Amino acid sequence: MKKDIYRVFSSNMIKMVVTFLSAFIVPMVLSVVSYGYLKSYQFYASYIGITHLGFCDGIYLFYGGKNERSLSKKDISVQWSSLLLYEVVIATIFILFGILGKNLIVICVGATIVPNVIFTFYSYIFQAVGDFTNYTLIINIYSVINMLINLILVLLKVRDYRIYMILYVFIETVPFFVGTYLFAKKDWVTFTKFNPKIFKKFIKAGILLMIGNFAYSIFIGIDKWFIKFTLPIKDFSMFSFASQMLTVVNMFITPIAMTLYSNISKRQDHYFEIQIKKVLVCILMVIPLTIYALEFVIYNFMTRYIQAISITSILLITQIFLSLNVAVFVNLYKAYKKQKEYFIRLMASLIVAIVIDIIIVFIKPNTMSFAFSTMISCFIWLLLNLKYFPYMQPEKKEKVYVFGLLLIYLLTLYVDNIFFKLVIYLLSYLLMTKQLMSEQWKYFTKYVKRYL
Template identity: 25%
Template sequence: MATSLKKGMLYVMIANLINLGFNLITNFVLPKELSVENYAMIKTFQLYISYAGLFHFGFVDGMYLKYGGKSVNNIKKDDLNTNLSTLRIFQILVTFICTIVAICLKNPLFICFSLAVMPINLGNYFKQLYQATGEFGLYGKIMNANTILIFIANMMWIFIFRVDSGIYFLVSNVVVYFLIWIVLEINCRRMFKDTRYKIFTFSVKEFINNIRDGILLTVGNLSSVLLTSMDRWFVKALLDTMAFAQYSFAVSMENFMNVAVTPVTITLYNFFCREKNVDRIKKIRNQVMIFAAVIVSSAFPARFILETYLRKYLNSSRVMFLLFASQLFYIIIKSIYVNLYKAQGKQRTYFIKLTLVIVMGFLFNIVCFKIYPAKESFAIGTLLSAIFWYFICFPDFKWLDYKIRELIYPFVQVIAFLVCGFIFNAIIGILLYIVCTVVSSLILLPEETKGMVTMVKDKVSSFR
C-alpha cells in the first residue's frame, strides 16, 4: 500500500512539474505583455471557470464516490458506459441552455464560459475517474495536455499574432477544452471495446443516484472554491481594475504550490479509503504539516521575480505572502481532513462545516475591509478563514488528537513566514525562513522531520 501511495504521488508530481514549467512562463508572460485591462479579463474568465463544476449538480462527484478505491479493471464496463453517456446528454442540454442565456445577455465573456461548461465537466469526469481508481498516470496526461495546449495558444497570440485582446485568449481556451474532451472520449471508447459504446443512452436511475450521492460533495467542493475565491470577488466589486489584476497575480503565484500539493491531496483520498491505522494517519498528518511549512517558501522566489522583472505588480507582494500563509492551514485541511470526510462518508458534516466557514469568511472580509480599506485586507480575511476552518475540523476527528507541540507548529511557521516576507527582501527572507523552519521542525516535530530527511536521502540515493 505504501509503495502504491508513493508511486501515485510520483505520477502526479511529474505531471505537476511539467505543468509548473509551462504555467510559470504563462503567468509571467501574460501580465508582462498584456495591458492590465486584458489581463484582468482573462483572470475574470478563470474565476468564472472555477464554478463550472456547479453545472453537473453533483453527478461527477457521485461517480467519484461510487468508484473510489476500486481498480478501473474491476468496474463493470457496461455500468461505467451508461454512467458516462448519461452525463454526456445531461451536459449537452445544460450547455445549450446556458449558451442561449449568455447570447441573450450579449456578453462575450459569459458566452465563452457557457460553451466551456460541457467539455470542462466531461473532462473532469475522466480526471475524477482516474483519480478515484488510482490511475494517476492517465490523470497526469490529461493535466499536461490541457496546460501545454493552452500555453501554445497563449504564446501564439502574444509572439506571433501580437494580440492584446483578452477575447482571443478566452476563445482559444474553449477550443482546447473541446479538443481534450474529444480525445478523452476516443480513448474511453477503446476501454469499452468488449461492450457496445453508448453515446446517447440516458439512465434516469444513474442520473438520480449520482446526483443524490454527490450533490453535497459538489456543493462542498464549490463552497471551498467560493471560500478561496471570495476575496477576489470582493476586490473586483469594491476596488479598481489595477487592484484586481494585482490581487489575481498574487493568486496565480499561490497556485504554483499545486505542483507539490496536488500529488498529496489526490493520492491520500485513495489511501484513506483503505488505511485504518490511526498512528499511521497521525504520522502522515504531521509530515503534511512540515511539507506545508516548506512549500510556502516558494513565495520568496516569486517575490524576487516581482522585484526584478514585474515591478508594476510589486504591490501584490504583501497580498501574496498573506495568501501563502493561509496555505499552511489549507494544505493540512485539504490533504487530511477533507479526504477523511470523503473516505468516511461524512459529506453532510463536511458541507455543514464548510458553510459555516464561508459565512465566517464573508464576515472576516467585511470587517477587515472596514478597518483597513485595501486589497491586503481581503488576504487577511482569507488567512483568518483558513485558521477558523482548521480548528472546526478537530471535533469531527477527535482520534487525531494533537499534542501541544503539534498544535503550535503551524502558528510558529506562519509568524516566521510573515515576518521574513514583510520585513526582508526575497534573498535574505528565504534564508532566514529556512533557518526558522529547520529549527522549529527539529524542536516541535523531531521524529517526523528526521523521517522525511531519511526518505529524501533514500530517494536521492536511488537515482544515483
C-alpha cells in the same frame, strides 16, 4: 502509494511550470485591466462544476477504492451518455444567453461547460480506481498544448484579451478529447440515451458533496467576489495575479490530496492519517521560501505588480491552512462517508468569511483586508475540522513548529534584503524541523540519501 504520488507530482510539476510561466509572461503582454477581464472569465469558469448537480461526485464516491477490472462497461457508458446529454443542454442555454446579451465572457464560459464537466467525470473515475497513469497522461498533454498556445500569443505580442479567452476555451477541450479517447479504448463510452434513473441516483449520492464542493469554491473565492463588485477591475487583476502566484503550492499538495482518498478509504487507519498530516505539515512549511523568489522576479521584471507582493504574502499563509483542510480533512470526511459533517463545518466557516467581508465593505474595502479575512476563515475551518477528528489534534511540539515558523516568516517580511530573508527562514526551518519534527526529519533525510 509512493509511485502514485510521484506520478501525479511529476504531472502537476509540468502543469505548475506551465501555469507559473503563463502567470508571469501573459501579464507582461496584457495591460493590468485586460488581464483582469481575462481572469474574470477563468474565475467564472471555475464554478462550472455546479452544473452537474453532484453527479460526478456521486460517481467518485461510488467507484472509490474499487478495482478497475470489476467495473461494468455498460454502466459507465450509460452514466457517460446521461451526463453528456444533460451538459449539452446546459451549455446551449449559456451560449444563447451570452449571444443575446452580447457578452463574450458568458459565451466562452458556456463553451467550456461540456469539456470541463466531462473531463471531471473521466478524472474522478481514474482517481477513484487508482488509475493515475491515464490521469497524468491527460494532464501532461493539456499542459503542453497550454504552454505552446501561451508562448505563441506572447511571442506574437497579442494584446487583445478576447483572443486569449477564445483560445483558452480550445485548451479546455484538450483533456475532454484525450479522456474520451482513453475511455473509448476501454469500451467505456458507447453512446446510449439519457437515463433519468441513473442520473437521479448519482445526483442523490453526490448532491451533498457537490454542495459542499460548491460551498468550498465560494469559500476560497469569496474574497474575489467582493473585490470584483466593490473595487475597480485593476484591484481584481492585482488580487488575481497574487492568487496565481500560489500555483506552486498546489503543485506539492494536489498529488497528495488526489492519492490520499483511495488509500484512506482502503486503510481507515488513524495512525497512517496522523503520519500523513505530519509529513504534509513539514512540506507546507517549506512553501514560504517561494515568496522570496517571487519578490525577486516581480521587483526586477514586473514592477507594475509590486502591489501584489504584500497580498501574496498573506494568501500564502491562507494556503497553508487551506491545504491541510483539503489534502487531509476533506479526504477524511469522504473516506468515512461524513459528507454532512463536512458541509456543516465548511458552511460555518463560509458564514464567518462573508460576515467579515461585509464588515470590510462598510468600513473600507481593500485587497489586503479581504486577504486577511480569507486567512482567518481558513484557520477557523481548520480548528473545526480538528475538533471533529480529535485524534488529529497536533501535539505541543507540532504547534510550536507551525506557529514558530509562521512568526519567523512574518518577521522576515520587514527585512529588505531578499537573500537575507531566504537564509533566515531556511536555517530556521532546518533547525526547527530537526528538533521538533524529528521523525519526519529522519524520514526525509533517509529518503534524500537513498536518491543521492
